[in-house]
Amino acid sequence: MAHDTVLAQAQAFARLKAHTDLIGPVYGTEDWSMFLYALAKMQTPQSVVELGTGLGATALWVAQAMKEVGGGRIWTIDSGQDWAGILGHSPDLFTPAQRNMDFAAYMADVIADFGLRGHLEFIGRTMPPYPELGQKLDWLFSDFRHGPNDILEILGHFLPRMAxxxxxxxxxxxxxxxxxxxxxxxxxxxxxxxxxxxxxxxxxxxxxxxxxxxxxxxxxxxxxxxxxxxxxxxxxxxxxxxxxxxxxxxxxxxx
Ligand SMILES: C[S@@+](CC[C@H](N)C(=O)[O-])C[C@H]1O[C@@H](n2cnc3c(N)ncnc32)[C@H](O)[C@@H]1O
Structure with a gap:
């Protein structure tokens, strides 16, 4: 890889690290998201679904890995139900412009800012029903409900759809x-x-x-x-x- 490309990737990495060190602690995903970044670079998943976007830490890191390896897409789904509460208790995490956005606009802003439109798609909606992407999935990350019955529902929908x-x-x-x-x-x-x-x-x-x-x-x-x-x-x-x-x-x- 050319020196300039390596340098540009390292700069993008550092900027994303600073961003997720800031917003990651809201849902405790600042380290987990980097674990998935490393795993995505090693395994190159092509289709990934995340249930529960939070503030986007995991989706951004998986998309960053996909950008670096040159392929893959992650769809992340969230109702945005926590957004008003987070803005209320932690306004300093966001720019003045972001504080006036709804959740979908915030996600669009962050995805564009990190240059990840080609790999990351936000879907704003309440689950269930769970999405049907029309293709087999390499990874599913479920991060919004974790009771036994919730897990059975999620697995009932997604297991047959896994690669x-x-x-x-x-x-x-x-x-x-x-x-x-x-x-x-x-x-x-x-x-x-x-x-x-x-x-x-x-x-x-x-x-x-x-x-x-x-x-x-x-x-x-x-x-x-x-x-x-x-x-x-x-x-x-x-x-x-x-x-x-x-x-x-x-x-x-x-x-
Ligand atoms: C723990 S956070 C996700 C954290 C995220 N995966 C990360 O990397 O930081 C859970 C998210 O699930 C969303 N959520 C909760 N119930 C939901 C539902 N029924 N439908 C869609 N989203 C929901 C919340 O808005 C919240 O953003």
């Missing part, structure tokens, strides 16, 4: 015992080739066959990523889906 090799990240689930225990039971049953009835009930009938097909042909790895920090909701459950095979995915040549 053969893909990842689902569920914020806060690992440090809530009911959600943690449900995910552990679920992963064990999926790996035994079974689809629990409670999951099937949250899956639209026209997606049942896709779900069964995935369970027949996949293995699931559940990892609990917990922060050693004195704050609540300090975890993410990572459900990795891979083809049942004799090699790890994303596939790379063996050495």
């Amino acid at each position: 053969d090799s893909s990842s689902i990240f569920i914020d806060s689930a690992s440090t809530s015992f009911p959600s943690y225990a449900m995910l552990e039971l679920l992963a064990a049953q999926l790996n035994a080739g079974k689809v629990p009835a409670m999951l099937l009930r949250t899956t639209a009938p026209d997606q049942h066959e896709a779900l069964w097909q995935q369970v027949r042909c996949s293995r699931y790895t559940l990892m609990h990523m917990v922060e050693r920090k004195a704050r609540v909701q300090n975890s993410t459950a990572w459900l990795k889906i891979e083809p049942a095979d004799l090699r790890p995915y994303p596939a790379a040549p063996f050495h």
